[in-house]
Amino acid sequence: MDVAVSDQCNCEKLLSQADCKAKQGCFWSTTNSICSKMDSGSSSTEGFCGSISDSNTCSKTKGCAYIDSVCQIFAGCSAYKGATDAECQAISKQCNSDGQAFCIDPGTCTTYKTQEDCTGKGSSGGSGTCVWDTVCREQKCTEADVTFNTDAKCNNFIKGCVTTGKGCTSSLGQCSAYSGDIESCEGLKGSDGYCKGVEGKDKCTVKVCIDADVTLTTNEACAKYQIGCVTNGYGCVKSPLGSCSTQTGDNLVCANKIGQDGKCKGVTEGKTCSVVECKDAPETHSADEECSKYKSGCVTTGKGCTTQKGVCASYKGTSSTCDGFVGSDGKCKGTSDTETACSAKVCKDADSTLDTDAKCDDYQTGCKTTGKGCISTLSNCSSYTGDSTSCDGYIGLDGKCAGGASSGSCFPKKCSEASLSLLLLELMVVWMLVCVVHQRITINVMENQLANGHLNTCWWVNSACVARTCDQAPSSYNTDSLCDGFLKECLTKKNGCLAPTASCSSYQGTKTTCEGFTIKCTNSNDATDTTVCTDPVCTENTVGTTDEACKSYHINCLTKGTGCIATSAACTAYPGTSTEICGKFKGSNQAIPCWWKAGTNCSDRACVDADNSNTTDDLCDKFLKGCVTTGAGCAPSSQICTSYSGLNQAGCLALKKGCAKREACTAEPSCESLTGTTNQASCDAVLPNRCMFVNSSCVSKGACNTYSGNSQAACKDLVNASGVKCYWASGSNCTEQTCAGITGATNQASCDALLPKKCMFISGSCVTIGACSTYSGNSVAACKDLVNASGVKCYWTSDNNCTDRTYHLPDCARKTNGSACENITCSNATTPSSEADCTNYHPTCHYGKVAGTNACNLGLTCQAFGPSESGICPSVITADGRQCKATTPPDIQSCRDDECTGHAQEVCKTKKVIHYGQFQGSKPAQLCFYDGSNCVERSCANAKAHLGGSVSSFSQCNSYFEVCVFSKPATGATCVDGNTKDGNTFGCQLLEGTQDECDTLTGKYKVGSGLNAYWEYRLCARHNTVGAVSNCVDRTCALKTDGNTDAICQAWLPTCKTNGQSCVNISTPCTTMTGTSESCQLLTATVLGSKCQGNTSVNGSCVAKRCQDNGTATTDADCKKFMDGCITTGKGCIDGTTKCSGQWGNLDGCKVLNGNGVPCWSLSLTTKGACIDKICSHNTTATTDTDCEAFLKGCVTKRPGCIEVTAECSAYQGVQADCEKAIGNGKSCTNDSTATVTTPCKVKDCSKFSADTYSEQICQSYGVQCHYNGTKCDVIQSCSQLKGNFITCTQFIASDGPCVGTALQTEISTSCSAAKCSDAPSTLTIDAGCDKYKKGCKTNGRGCGTAIQCLDVQNSSSCAAVKSVNDFICTWASQCRDIQSSCSSFTASGQSVCATSKSTTGFGLCIWKNSACTEAQCEDLPLSISSETDCVSYSKTCTYGGAGCVTKGACTTYITKEACTAAKSTDLIGSCTWDETVITRCRTKDCQDASNTLTNDSDCDAFIQGCVSNGAGCMKSTFTCDMFKTQVKCLQDSSLQPCLWNNNACQQYYKCSDLSLKTVATCQAASKYCTTDEIKCTSLKICANYTKQIQCLKGTDGICGWVTSTKKCQQFTQCTDLVSKVLTECQTFNSKCISNGTNCIEMGECSIYADSEAACKTGGTDGACQFDKDTSACRLRQCSDATTSTSTHNGCFGYQINATTKCTTDGSKCISLGDCPSYQKQASCVLDSQFKACIWDTTAKQCKTKTCQDTKKTKSSECALALAGCISDGTKCIDQGKCADYTTKEACSAGGKDGSCAFTAASGQTTTGTCKLFTQCSDANSDQIACQSKSLTCKWTAAAGTTTSSCTNHTCDSAAKRTAKCVTVPSFDSKRYTVCMLQNGKCVTGDPSALTQDTCYKMSQYTYSWNGDTKKCIACGAGTSNTSNNTTIVINNQNNVTDPTAQGFYLHILPLMVFLFV
Secondary structure, X not given: OEEEHHHOOOHHHOOOHHHHHHOOOEEEEOOOOEEEEOOOOOOOOOHHHHHOOOHHHHHHOOOEEXXXXXXXXXXXXXXXXXXXHHHHHHHOOOOEEOOOOEEEOOOOHHHOOOHHHHOOOEOOOOOOEEEEEOEEEEOOHHHOOOOOOOHHHHHHHOOOOEEOOOOEEOOOOOHHHOOOOHHHHOOOEEOOEEEEEOOOOOOEEEOOHHHOOOOOOOHHHHHHHOOOEEEOOOOEEEXXXXXXXXXXXXXXXXXXXXXXXXEEEEOOOOOEEEEOOHHHOOOOOOOHHHHHHHOOOOEEOOOOEEOOOOOHHHOEEOOOOOOOOEEOOEEEEOOOOOOXXXXXXXXXXXXXXXXXXXXXXXXXXXXXXXXXXXXXXXXXXXXXXXXXXXXXXXXXXXXXXXXXXXXXXXXXXXXXXXXXXXXXXXXXXXXXXXXXXXXXXXXXHHHHHHHHHHOOOEEEEOOEEEEOOHHHOOOOOOOHHHHHHHOXXXXXXXXXXXXXXXOHHHOEOOHHHHHHOOOOOEOOOXXXXXXXXXXXXXXXXXXXXXXXXXXXXXXXXXXXXXXXXXXXXXXXXXXXXXXXXXXXOEEOOOOEEEEOOOOOEOEXXXXXXXXXXXXXXXXXXXXOOOEEEOOOXXXXXXXXXXXXXXXXXXXXXXXXXXXXXXXXXXXXXXXXXXXXXXXXXXXXXXXXXXXXXXXXXXXXXXXXXXXXXXXXXXXXXXXXXXXXXXXXXXXXXXXXXXXXXXXXXXXXXXXXXXXXXXXXXXXXXXXXXXXXXXXXXXXXXXXXXXXXXOOOEEEOOOOOEOEEOOOOOOOEXXXXXXXXXXXXXXXXOOOOOOHHHHHHHOXXXXXXXXXXXXXXXXXXXXXXXXXXXXXXXXXXXXXXXXXXXXOOOOOOOOOEEXXXXXXXXXXXXXXXXXXXXXXXXXXXXXXXXXXXXXEEXXXXXXXXXXXXXXOOOHHHHHHHOOOEEEEOOOOOOEEEEOEXXXXXXXXXXXXXXXXXXXXXXXXXXXXXOHHHOEEEEEEOEOOOOOOOOEEOEOOOHHHOOOOOOHHHHHHHXXXXXXXXXXXXXOOOOHHHOEEOOOHHHHOEOOOOOOEOEOOOOOOEOOEEOOHHHOOOOOOHHHHHHHOOOEEEOOOOEEEOOOOHHHOEEOHXXXXXXXXXXXXXXXXXXXXXXXXXXXXXXXXXXXOOHHXXXXXXXXXXXXXXXXXXXXXXXXXXXXXXXXXXXXXXXXXXXEOXXXXXXXXXXXXXXXXXXXXXXXXXXXXXXXXXXXXXXOOOEEEXXXXXXXXXXXXXXXXXXXXXXXXXXXXXOOOOOEEOEEOOHHHOOOOOXXXXXXXXXXXXXXXXXXXXXXXXXXXXXXXXXHHHHOEEOOEEOEEEOOOEEEOEOOHHHHHHHOHHHHHOOEEOOOOOEEEEEOOEEEEOOHHXXXXXXXXHXXXXXXXXXXXXXXXXXXXXXXXXXOOOHHHHHHOEOOOOOOEEEEEOOOOOEEEEOOHHHOOOOOXXXXXXXXHOOOOEEOOOOEEOOOOOHHHOOOHHHOOEOOOOOEEEEEOOEEEEOOOHHHOOOOOHHXXXXXXXXXXXXXXXXEEOOOHXXXXXXXXXXXXXXXXXEXXXXXXXXXXXXXXXXXOOOOHHHHHHHOOOEEEOOOOEEEOOOHHHOOOOHHHHHHOEOOXXXXXXXXXXXXXXXXXXXXXXXOOOHHHHHOOOOOOOOOEEEOOXXXXXXXXXXXXXXXXXXXXXOOOOEEEEEOOOOEEEEOXXXXXXXXXXXXXXXXXXXXXXXXXXXXXXXXXXXXXXXXXXXXXXXXXXXXXXXXXXXXXXXXXXXXOOHHHHOOOHHHHHHOOOOEEEEOOEOOEOOEEEEOOHHHHHHHHOOOOOEEOOOOOEEEOEEEEOOEEEEOOHHHOOOOOHHHHOOOOEEXXXXXXXXXXXXXXXXXXXXXXXXXXXXXXXXXXXXXOOHHHHOOHHHHHHHO
């Protein structure tokens, strides 16, 4: 959008103070917030007073006076007239009247004794006004106006007052001390912050940050809402701002918020926020700056953001979509219309029209222009070849290039060969880039002046350009501004300049002179002008209250509160009695902040001095550099936790080092000691199953009557120690529940609900369980469901009671006839004939012959049966399964135990015998083993041989023989006895193995003794012998050092628990375990399930933090926040590598946990135990894949329930339709048509599919495992099983595909073969393409290979992309090479290979240094690196150092100016400045280091937060008047004291005497009511009161005159009042007076001085006089009166008559100037009466007016110097005409009378052609100089190839590229401007109404102003007042600057120098 210059805002239309101040001639009224035009007649020094329009406000303002109907600076009371107090106070409240005619200074209020005298009187103290209150006193703070709403205003009212927001007070109370409603509380301020009202209450309360409106989105807005508030982007929070994870809200709210870690976003399915990731940035973010602004550390891909750029080849795209991507190797391009890997743009491929570095850099980062295209590394001009035409346009390292007449090497242009028409800097740079910049000045004074005008560090001395030094300045340089202009920062010594580092001993002068120097020296009272100055003693200044005031005393002084102290003084030298006082100081050269601890002096500040409000590291670091927080206070930073001492648990945990403090836990509590319990669950949480919750507290379980309770409700849920429920009968205690006591029972369940298995429900009530006979019952139905105390069912026979059953008991047997039961006696079974007969009698009885008779027997041994016969013993069945045999020879007594020996193989396999060779296991009878030839007993010694010669597991050994266990001795794995024969020796000590093997071996253990003994198996522990086989060790708790949970320790050994870090015995008391107060409560006491108590922290040393120190976190996020790598146990944290089996819980607890990255699960809803890994089958209800995937990644549904996606079809069940929905491990499933819902599914048979035609698509649609084999569908086959030709083979899908064929299409199909990686097309240049061709293939840059080695890769882009897992492994160094771990590996390969190689050390680059290849440091990176972004992309430890990179550090670590000014630092501010003022050094940047182009507060705050503008640069927010650099800013200091712009500087001002000015003129320039006493200004007085001649000019009673003879001043009325013969005395009396030799008279015209030669010699008002002694007359002097030097023009021209009369010579005498032809002599022929040049015609011998044709010059500049108005046509001088009149380039370049011209050469010509008035850019399509003279509007494009040169209008984008910033673009006539603004990193045309507060006024070309109320940029509009004249001035000024050739620029150069050429 365009704006018109004619619409520029006038003062009245400017809406903000900043805009008003920016416009010259405007001032901002602080009383009504209106911008007005400054009165042209007003003094330019009115300062703040001039902005006040209200008379009452003016008179009340200190330093101001309302006089002459305007507010102006206060001179002093004596300067004003006033007969009454009212008249004087109407001028200034600081004045009273003397009661007669004049104003006087006031006294103190106490001098006025009556109310009449007191009322209305001014005062010299307090507020300046007296009030009557029984006595006359000063005003109090509370009597201030309610509009005083800042501390500065209140302090200005009365020193020490502070604001309440609505007035002032001497001391603030809290908000709660105020009363009022909502409206009246708003705006008040208390000691606790800003206040607000309480709805419905008459009182105020303090505002809370979180109550602020969500529209407050800046820290400034939040700070205005409440002190200490900062924004979170969506309202306010208390400082400091937390991270995004501490913020809450939905996606929309979170997206608006910010955290300490950056912008925020929402969390899916949550109400908390998280920090954005780089990948979340919009694709429109195309610059690193945008990405870094989006989130610190992000860089752009060109289309969004990422954490680290990849190479261009890592992006995919087409020739159009690749464009815009940015890789680590630069900007990217595409090479194909199909999607392939992108590649990096190459500089030399750029278009030849790119003729600037900016354009080339825009094409590809780092490219430089050759002037005709781009190149990666620029060389000298000599690297180009051509003639004068083709070389012109090239640019080399040595500047712009030129060529000779014939083809050859180009060479650099020389400044001395430039035309004078190129003197303008901008055009000079067009000619030769290094002109001026490098100061190669060799031709003339004009160039010297040009250089000094643009860069004042050079000096022309003895025909050489040398660096200036301060002491070279002329002795006439007597001000700092002159010295600073000579060389930056030089200071005056009144007769020359000195360096700013010079000490007082370098200066000379009197005491007054020395004190006036900038560095503030001093001297003795008797010092002279040549006495050396001395340093003042700081402590001799006892009144300085600010650093600025003390520095004004001496530069090395600072304030100590009241008085000054040396900068070098230590903190202990500062007086102070509070931290408030001492905290303001820094000692030891400002290096050490001060603090107060005790006494009357300060001390060095220490970290421990910080109070509990310092809760973050940032706050502590701000309190004192190097401190970190303890959570509530600070401690010194340290590298290890144990170095922190004196902290409690909270303090250690707060340290960012990762520290904690663990102390002894408290013993397990008793039930009665538990506090804070609210229910039974809270008792069980600490002491499970040991307490009862009774009457709001926990008590130990005991008898019910120990529980207090007075109702059934109080007792019914309680149980006694045996688990029996309690109830209430009467009294105040519970009692044990009895069956009889149960009331309201309706069934057996009712009884069991209160007393399980204790009662029987009989006849409507509960009775105690006992014998059946005690139960009443008169029928079978009544008794059949009842049981007795043994659990045996009752039955009914007769009568009214039930009966106990006497059979079906374990020891009962059924009689043979089945009629009754009897106690078991196997032999009572009659006539058994089989095993069934005996077991029918009783299961423990076995059949056999006993003593030769068929009988039943318990069969405990073989010997129970007999006689010993082969037909009897082998068939015997024994109780333990052993087999028997007959004796040989037969023994008639009994059978004997069978043995393994002697049995055939088949019999041996089933033969069970008692093994007598060793201790028995749990199964006395064991099977025999056939070893191939014999049947033998099993033994551990033979196990290995019996098991085939090798064993590999415990299960092999133990299933072979239960006595055996697996061991791994040095001789090899084998089975060994798990215990000795006697059973007394057992365990892991019997096993062998290495350390790791022992951890996996299992030992056998005997538990208990006697009849209660049993065996179990446990894992072993490792021994201590490293690297060798040895006996394993029994596990003990102490050996498990990584047991951080009870579950892990229990799995290690059931008698263990954790102490938080390792396993200990369950009996370990709480007091021997340590933890935090939280984590102790999670440790198990001496019984599993019980917990220890927490502890009370005391101060001590910290230790390294561990996950288990957190005992409260309930989420993984909480644990990660506590310590990275931690996960939650549901309550508390553990190491993230802990598996599910190491965690504890039931289903609800386990399912929310993760173990080592795996989700956890439990199969129990109620019982807590070790968790298990979650698997698909745990879900038994899901019916969709989506539900299963949501349950666990990798699961699919099997309807119902879930199954692994890799499961086979057979794992699914269902009818055919259901099965065909399933995919089993990548195969389509089906089922028979007869299948049911429980029938397992089957895999589809591809070969059974029938179709009319077959193809890969058709086969796939039948089953995903089916493929076309060339004939039909089949399962996937190998290539060799398929037949085809060289085309069809490639189309098959094979198991080892892709396939290739060899047969031609016309030949018979042959077997295909599997393609090799090398068969891939050579067009595949990236790994992804090769891997897609064949799995595992990788690119070599031109096709594919298998295991690609770096040396296989053929191009650099592919080389850079080679990876191993996630790491790049190759680097291109003349060829593709392996990246080495150390650069030293490349030393042998030489420098060239080293320079292009990479390593995995540091940031990966190698350099050649000291004849070896070594790792690059930041300083070793290429000097061509030219940005911070590029340096950081190498390593975050690097920063840009001005020329290449440097290691990032504190400012003090940078030792060069270039690095200092360019590098980022680790200091708080983050940037540095080079300081040469005192000690040359690099220091942290401060406000005053800002550019003097920063003119508003917002720019300064952006420079460094908290800085404000001084008008031309920045300063701290606490400032004094002298810090302002411009008049428009010179209003008030930060404490609202008035300022005044005087003598080109700003100073604090109250009255005239504050100005140290020594002349009347300078004092009067400040105020017409001031004069001087030669030391300082003083206020005007009556003439008679002046004591100095210099003052005696004007008094309050009129004009004054000084009487020299009496040295007194008196009122002047006329000259004749003084009688004096002395001219000087008369002139001293009044400048209008002269002496006539007798009296003083008034000066008049010469003719009135008749008879007074004395007066005539003095001169008249009409000029120099001539006295005629003959006639005693006085007349005006004539030319002919001259008597000396009358023969030359210069002599006569210097003869003074008056301003209008000049003389020349006729050769002998002086004559008046006339027309040139009137001169008869050549000596006269110089100037005519109009001061035009004359020339003598030597031919005609006469004088004539000089014309252009009289000069023969070939350059316009020479013609212009010869005669104004002349130019050259290339051969001679001609009159300047209109552009269209010219036909030569030289004349056209000089410009016409009608304006600037543009030249177009004739065809084939360079110097002749047509010239036209330059009215539009396109007029200069062939004229580069003309085009670039309008460079703000026009863009020059040089000719390239077949493209002709052009001059076109700038767009916003092209103008921005020219200036490196977005600027407005003027129209050709500069009457309109195109408004430009930044959008998405581009400069585009924009709507000025969319401009921001900082850009509104300036970027709208001053046609819009910022409306602070609507927050909008508003147009001022056409027709505003006072704009047309201003606009004309601005436009003309702009033309003079940007178009020096307009209106004949050369014709105005040194116009009067014509005299030099005469």
